[in-house]
Amino acid sequence: MRTGVATLDDARAIEAADPGGMLRLVASTGSQLGRGHALGTAIQGVPDADTDAVVVLGMGGSGIAGDVIRALYADVVAVPIVTSKGYAIPAFCGPRTLVLSASFSGETEETLAATRGAAALGCRVISLSAGGALAKLAAEEGRPHVAIPADAVVPRAALGYLVGACIGVLEAAGTIPAAGEEVAQAATFAAWFAAGLAPERPMEDNQAKTAASWIHGRTPVIWGSEGLAEAAALRWKAQLNENAKVPAFHATLSELDHNDVEGWSDGSGAGFVAIVLRHADEHPRIAARVGITRALVGAAGLEVNEVRASGASKLQRLLSLVLLGDFASVYLAILRGVDPTPVPVLSELKERLRT
Incomplete structure (x- = not known):
């Protein structure tokens, strides 16, 4: 059984658990x-x-x-x-x-x-x-x-x-x-934002560590409001797959209000968590949709948290969402006791295709 680090506030342990330097x-x-x-x-x-x-x-x-x-x-x-x-x-x-x-x-x-x-x-x-x-x-x-x-x-x-x-x-x-x-x-903004998510930054002041700890042991579902957060949600999902080696899923608001939301019923949210990625450029109606959707899926036992983009431009806001997911996926890998860099299943798939 894999054993991860005891705490994400041990920067040396984090470095040792990330030999590929992800x-x-x-x-x-x-x-x-x-x-x-x-x-x-x-x-x-x-x-x-x-x-x-x-x-x-x-x-x-x-x-x-x-x-x-x-x-x-x-x-x-x-x-x-x-x-x-x-x-x-x-x-x-x-x-x-x-x-x-x-x-x-x-x-x-x-x-x-x-x-x-x-x-x-x-x-x-x-x-x-x-x-x-x-x-x-x-x-x-x-x-x-x-x-x-x-x-x-x-x-x-x-x-x-x-x-x-x-x-x-x-x-x-x-x-x-x-x-x-x-x-x-x-580029300057991204470097500054990444510094706030670094291993040296303690859990109580590190949004990526907090997100990883909240997800740990459960299956994440990432929802992005249309536009910037739609791309960011896909990135989160893929990084959780490849870095943390966990199943993860993504959907877009408001499209998910026309299908996904119906699937969250009768306690189906047990074992899942949802993160909603928000940004200042989203359509005004998204705010109303998020509140109603959270209430509906909450009744099914799905825990939901929201993350809001920061930054002065669209590019900065998108980078803030992407970087948060990237760091969180690596911290989740470390909590799970897996090396975030190698992708053994993907490598095996490619090898089988070659033979």
């Missing part, structure tokens, strides 16, 4: 963001006119970058932003479609297949990876490629690089306005 990697998100943006804006050969759609390809920890980009810009740019997670490229894509193909390893088979499909349709493809077959394919076909630094180690720890690079590419393509100042401010 907490350090999570804390570097802000610096990654700035470096990634610089790499994206510096890329040569980016088409800068007549884009009719943006499609972001990617799976898992790389693909979440597309969800973040869509959350940030879908309601402010004049063309649709679509995330595509799978082997196929949407049929509407064509010569005026800007395709960002993201795979940290450069070896994700679904993303490689979709990238080839996009090229076959004549799309404007720009790839982002730390090497691998995706970088090789870009070189062979003469397409722009953003070389993501490999020091992030694993895809889910490279979110800052990937998001920053995507913002930079979209800026270079003229799809979004100049974002350098906003990114720089967000």
Whole structure:
């Protein structure tokens, strides 16, 4: 039986329980963001006119970058932003479609297949990876490629690089306005916010440790209000899966009020906890929905807590929600006595697919 640390207020024990340095990697998100943006804006050969759609390809920890980009810009740019997670490229894509193909390893088979499909349709493809077959394919076909630094180690720890690079590419393509100042401010904010969640910060003053302790021993359900928190809820769910090695689920308000809420009845909430991610940019009706939904699921025994984003911009607010979930997932892993960095089940799945 696994035994985790006795307390999350023992910084040395936390360090020993995190040999892969996942907490350090999570804390570097802000610096990654700035470096990634610089790499994206510096890329040569980016088409800068007549884009009719943006499609972001990617799976898992790389693909979440597309969800973040869509959350940030879908309601402010004049063309649709679509995330595509799978082997196929949407049929509407064509010569005026800007395709960002993201795979940290450069070896994700679904993303490689979709990238080839996009090229076959004549799309404007720009790839982002730390090497691998995706970088090789870009070189062979003469397409722009953003070389993501490999020091992030694993895809889910490279979110800052990937998001920053995507913002930079979209800026270079003229799809979004100049974002350098906003990114720089967000990078500074992220570093400050991460410091408040660090191992040295005691439990009573550390929201991530508190969240991990509250979740521990139960199955988390993450609800995000539409927009920024929708992407953040997906990130929380994935980080809890990969870092803490626990089942976790996510849904979006108000969509969950049309289906999920009906499932919480007759004591079905036992053994589950829900965290609602909120932000200042959400629709005014969400506040009413959250209160009513909490009352209804509470009657089913589901415990619910709310988390509110902080920050002066949309990017800062999204980063605050993401970082809180990232840190909480690692602290939950440490409480459970598991190393947050390796992903043995995912590794076995990939190995079986190869044989």
